[in-house]
Amino acid sequence: MTAEMAKDQVRIFDTTLRDGEQSPGASMTLEEKLQVAEILDDMGVDIIEAGFPIASNGDFESVREIARRAKRAVIAGLARAIHADIDRCGEAVRHAERGRIHTFVSTSPIHLKYQMNKTEEQVLEIITDTVTRSRNLIDDVEWSAMDATRTPLDYLCRCVEAAIKAGATTINLPDTVGYATPDEYRQMFVDIRNRVPDADKAVFSVHCHNDLGLAVANSLAGVAGGARQIECTVNGLGERAGNAALEEIVMAIRTRGDVLPYVCNVEPKYLMRASKLVSAVSNFPVQYNKAIVGKNAFAHESGIHQDGMLKNAETYEIMRPEDVGVKATSLVMGKHSGRHAFKDKLKELGYELGDNALQDAFRRFKDLADRKKHVYDEDIEALVEDEIATAGEGAKVIALTVIAGTGGPQKAILTMDIDGRHETREATGDGPVDATFKAIKAIVPHDARLSLYQVHAVTEGTDAQAEVSVRLEANGRVSTGKGADTDTLVASARAYVAALNKLSLRQQALNPGALKAV
Ligand code: KIV
Ligand code: ZN
Numbered sequence: 001m002t003a004e005m006a007k008d009q010v011r012i013f014d015t016t017l018r019d020g021e022q023s024p025g026a027s028m029t030l031e032e033k034l035q036v037a038e039i040l041d042d043m044g045v046d047i048i049e050a051g052f053p054i055a056s057n058g059d060f061e062s063v064r065e066i067a068r069r070a071k072r073a074v075i076a077g078l079a080r081a082i083h084a085d086i087d088r089c090g091e092a093v094r095h096a097e098r099g100r101i102h103t104f105v106s107t108s109p110i111h112l113k114y115q116m117n118k119t120e121e122q123v124l125e126i127i128t129d130t131v132t133r134s135r136n137l138i139d140d141v142e143w144s145a146m147d148a149t150r151t152p153l154d155y156l157c158r159c160v161e162a163a164i165k166a167g168a169t170t171i172n173l174p175d176t177v178g179y180a181t182p183d184e185y186r187q188m189f190v191d192i193r194n195r196v197p198d199a200d201k202a203v204f205s206v207h208c209h210n211d212l213g214l215a216v217a218n219s220l221a222g223v224a225g226g227a228r229q230i231e232c233t234v235n236g237l238g239e240r241a242g243n244a245a246l247e248e249i250v251m252a253i254r255t256r257g258d259v260l261p262y263v264c265n266v267e268p269k270y271l272m273r274a275s276k277l278v279s280a281v282s283n284f285p286v287q288y289n290k291a292i293v294g295k296n297a298f299a300h301e302s303g304i305h306q307d308g309m310l311k312n313a314e315t316y317e318i319m320r321p322e323d324v325g326v327k328a329t330s331l332v333m334g335k336h337s338g339r340h341a342f343k344d345k346l347k348e349l350g351y352e353l354g355d356n357a358l359q360d361a362f363r364r365f366k367d368l369a370d371r372k373k374h375v376y377d378e379d380i381e382a383l384v385e386d387e388i389a390t391a392g393e394g395a396k397v398i399a400l401t402v403i404a405g406t407g408g409p410q411k412a413i414l415t416m417d418i419d420g421r422h423e424t425r426e427a428t429g430d431g432p433v434d435a436t437f438k439a440i441k442a443i444v445p446h447d448a449r450l451s452l453y454q455v456h457a458v459t460e461g462t463d464a465q466a467e468v469s470v471r472l473e474a475n476g477r478v479s480t481g482k483g484a485d486t487d488t489l490v491a492s493a494r495a496y497v498a499a500l501n502k503l504s505l506r507q508q509a510l511n512p513g514a515l516k517a518v
Pocket of ligand 1: 019104144145146147172174175176177207209
């Protein structure tokens with residue numbers, strides 16, 4: 001690679017598993033984090049921020065396990081400017097072929113006064129001390145100036161200088177509160193890189209939050225100002241309004257190479273799969289009109305657009321859907337499709353199921369094809385995701401009858417399988433969903449609180465499958481479950497039970513003494 005090309009290479013640093021996971025309710029299990037890390041690694045993300053090791057034993061475990069399994073990516077862990085954090089982080093990432101400690105401290109006057117209660121001079125000493133400690137553990141050290149965009153430039157220059165002198169190899173200047181505009185953000189990088197001695201010894205990095213909807217624009221502006229690392233998340237998941245969306249950054253760079261002369265290592269074909277996976281495990285649905293990965297991102301409804309598309313796709317499309325892993329929706333699967341075709345279709349959609357799961361999924365597909373005129377790829381995906389989520393150990397929904405309508409109260413009669421034993425209960429409620437959830441509670445008594453109930457239609461039409469997300473909370477633990485069915489109430493019951501199984505309430509229900517402890 002020539003020096004010129006290397007200069008224009010932009011590193012993609014994904015923080016879905018750290019900043020993304022910090023979104024309220026987006027917490028993921030170890031297994032889910034491993035799946036996300038695997039696809040990020042496969043797609044060519046340069047650095048994966050796998051978590052915040054000091055936050056909990058679970059976080060430590062997942063960073064360590066991701067570090068062990070990573071094939072190509074650098075694995076980073078986050079650490080506050082505290083020795084215990086840095087040591088714990090070093091311990092987790094040292095298992096990676098290439099590990100990184102990412103340590104940060106606030107630099108803005110408002111953070112220093114209200115959050116840190118420290119003077120500027122004290123923070124400068126902290127930077128030198130903590131970056132030095134990190135460098136004693138590992139060669140690859142990133143230092144971040146939290147709230148950099150609200151930090152006076154002169155002081156920010158002194159902080160960056162101290163971090164580079166202590167050995168930081170990457171300097172990240174986050175727009176922590178999503179306050180900057182593109183011009184300001186670009187200029188900040190130009191000024192800092194011009195003024196700080198030895199600035200060329202470090203790679204500069206952007207990290208933008210989306211409070212004003214400017215995260216991607218600001219990130220690209222920072223790169224124009226000399227940054228060569230972009231911190232971002234799949235689907236823009238992240239604190240408050242989220243972080244810059246990885247898929248938007250990658251496709252902007254690829255599509256507008258004429259004015260954005262950079263390259264990155266991410267293979268765009270993985271973008272849609274990564275988006276779906278992150279949406280499923282975080283339970284944050286992707287808005288239909290979301291750039292690149294939204295359901296409508298490549299859909300054309302108006303007659304004029306459709307006419308243009310039929311003549312030449314470039315009339316209304318600046319990217320090809322297949323480039324980001326979006327396949328044209330197909331209608332080929334139906335009630336006459338056999339097991340073989342179904343298995344092939346699953347393979348095409350990226351699923352490989354074991355024999356039992358395949359048999360169950362096929363039975364459900366046939367059942368769906370009997371009830372639904374067209375079975376789209378999205379229907380099959382929803383069905384398989386539901387199968388995966390509800391397979392294995394745990395309580396299962398066997399049958400549900402609901403009496404609903406204006407008469408009230410609405411009534412649900414539910415049968416569930418609990419360890420091979422069928423139990424049936426009736427419950428009334430304020431609406432059919434409430435009655436269904438009360439029937440579940442009658443069979444599996446628990447104290448969990450329902451904190452989210454969301455329904456969306458997988459495809460169009462009144463026979464569309466409903467995909468329901470349920471989030472339950474008990475004693476500070478959060479779990480989410482999904483269910484899909486053409487019957488919204490059956491999907492709701494499945495989602496609730498999947499979340500309940502994750503909370504392990506079933507075992508405790510069998511041992512009512514333990515139940516209240518959940
Ligand atoms: O937004 C922010 O400032 C951060 C830092 C921890 C890098 O996420
Ligand atoms: Zn952040």
